[in-house]
Amino acid sequence: MPGATLPHVRDHNSALVLDLVRRGGAISRVELAAQSGLTAQAITKIVNRLLADGLVTEAGRVGSTGGKPRTLLRLDPGARYAVGVHLDRDDTTVVLTDLTARKVIRRHVPHGMTSGPSGTLDRIGGEVRAVLADIADATRLVGVGIACPGPLDHTTGVLHRVTGLPAWDGFALGAAAADRLGVPVTVDKDTNAAAIGETLSSPDTPATFAYLYHGQGIGAGLVLGGRVYRGRRTNAGEFGHQVIDLNGPPCRCGNRGCLEALCRAALDAGDPARAAQLVGVAAANLVHLLDVDHIVLGGPVVLAAAEQYTREVTTTINALLPEPDWQRVTVTLAADRTDTIATGAAALALAPLFNTSTSDDGADRAA
Ligand SMILES: [Zn+2]
Incomplete structure (x- = not known):
C-alpha cells in the first residue's frame, strides 16, 4: 500500500498555518500573519507550499480598508x-x-x-x-x-x-x-x-466535558479545557473500575464491586434503570473530582434505552449534587450515535x- 508523506506540513509553522486556515473557514494572508505571529514573508512561503500541495485553495477576495483586496484562503477538505x-x-x-x-x-x-x-x-x-x-x-x-x-x-x-x-x-x-x-x-x-469524535460531530460541545461510554465495558473520555486528558500512562478515564461497593460482586479486573461489575449484575437481572443510576452515582463522583458540568453518554447499553438511561443519570446526579451548591450538570446523548x-x-x-x-x-x- 503506497504511503503518503507530507514533508511540508510536518514542520511546526506549516501545521500552525494550516490549522489557522482550517479554523478560520476563509482567511487572508494578512490575518494569518497576525494570528500566527509569523512574518509576512514566512506566511507567503508557507502558503505557496500549501497551495502547491493542494491542501489550501484560493477562495475569492475581500476588500480591506485603504488597501488592496485580500485573497482568502480555504482548506480543501478532499485534498x-x-x-x-x-x-x-x-x-x-x-x-x-x-x-x-x-x-x-x-x-x-x-x-x-x-x-x-x-x-x-x-x-x-x-x-x-x-x-x-x-x-x-x-x-x-x-x-x-x-x-x-x-x-x-x-x-x-x-x-x-x-x-x-x-x-x-x-x-x-x-x-x-x-x-x-x-x-x-x-x-x-x-x-x-x-470524546474527540463528539467535539467534531457537535461543534457546540463545551471545552470541558466527560464522555461516558457504556458498552461491553464502561469508560470515560475526558476533555479538559479543549484537550483530551490521558494521564501519564493513558490510564485516565478508567471510569468503570472505580470501586463503588467493597463487598460487591467480583469484577473481570480482579477487584470487587467495581462500577462495571455492579452494572453488569443489574443488566443481568433485567434492570437497566439500576445500571443507569449506578453510572449516575459514578458520574457525580467524577463531577466532585473534576468539576465538569457537561456529560455526554454513548455506547450500546445507553442507546438501547437512550431516554430512560439519560433521565436516570440526570436525576441521580441532581440528587447527589443539589443546586445551588453545585452548578447544573447537563447530560446529553452522543451526537453521532454509531460512528x-x-x-x-x-x-x-x-x-x-x-x-x-x-x-x-x-x-x-x-x-
Ligand atoms: Zn473492575
Whole structure:
C-alpha cells in the first residue's frame, strides 16, 4: 500500500498555518500573519507550499480598508484523507474521512479483537484497502487512527492487559499496523476517540466535558479545557473500575464491586434503570473530582434505552449534587450515535497535520 508523506506540513509553522486556515473557514494572508505571529514573508512561503500541495485553495477576495483586496484562503477538505478504525471486541468499524474528519465511506465487519492480533491485522489491512479503493489516489492517505479498549499506551501504541483478551497483552498494535499498512498509525483508547469524535460531530460541545461510554465495558473520555486528558500512562478515564461497593460482586479486573461489575449484575437481572443510576452515582463522583458540568453518554447499553438511561443519570446526579451548591450538570446523548469512535480515530490520524498532536503533559487538543 503506497504511503503518503507530507514533508511540508510536518514542520511546526506549516501545521500552525494550516490549522489557522482550517479554523478560520476563509482567511487572508494578512490575518494569518497576525494570528500566527509569523512574518509576512514566512506566511507567503508557507502558503505557496500549501497551495502547491493542494491542501489550501484560493477562495475569492475581500476588500480591506485603504488597501488592496485580500485573497482568502480555504482548506480543501478532499485534498487528503484519513482512515479511522474502531476495533472492538466483537466487531470492527472502518471509516474514510476527509481533512475535516467528515465521514466519506463506512464499512463494518462482525469480527473484532476476539479473533486475535494476527487475524485482526489481516482484516484491518483488507478493510483499509477497501475504503481506499474508492478514492482515486491512495497516496492521499495521511494516516490511520485505531481506537480500541484500554488499557494501552497511547505514546507507543502498545496494548496492555485488556480485560478478557489476554492474547493482546503487550502487543505493539501501532507498530504492527504501520508496518502492514505503510502509513503512520496512531493508537488510542476508544473512549478518548469517542470524546474527540463528539467535539467534531457537535461543534457546540463545551471545552470541558466527560464522555461516558457504556458498552461491553464502561469508560470515560475526558476533555479538559479543549484537550483530551490521558494521564501519564493513558490510564485516565478508567471510569468503570472505580470501586463503588467493597463487598460487591467480583469484577473481570480482579477487584470487587467495581462500577462495571455492579452494572453488569443489574443488566443481568433485567434492570437497566439500576445500571443507569449506578453510572449516575459514578458520574457525580467524577463531577466532585473534576468539576465538569457537561456529560455526554454513548455506547450500546445507553442507546438501547437512550431516554430512560439519560433521565436516570440526570436525576441521580441532581440528587447527589443539589443546586445551588453545585452548578447544573447537563447530560446529553452522543451526537453521532454509531460512528463517533471511528470518526474520532480518523481525527487522531489527522492531528499531526494541524499540529494538534501529543504534548508531554499527557493531553491532546481535542479538535
Ligand atoms: Zn473492575
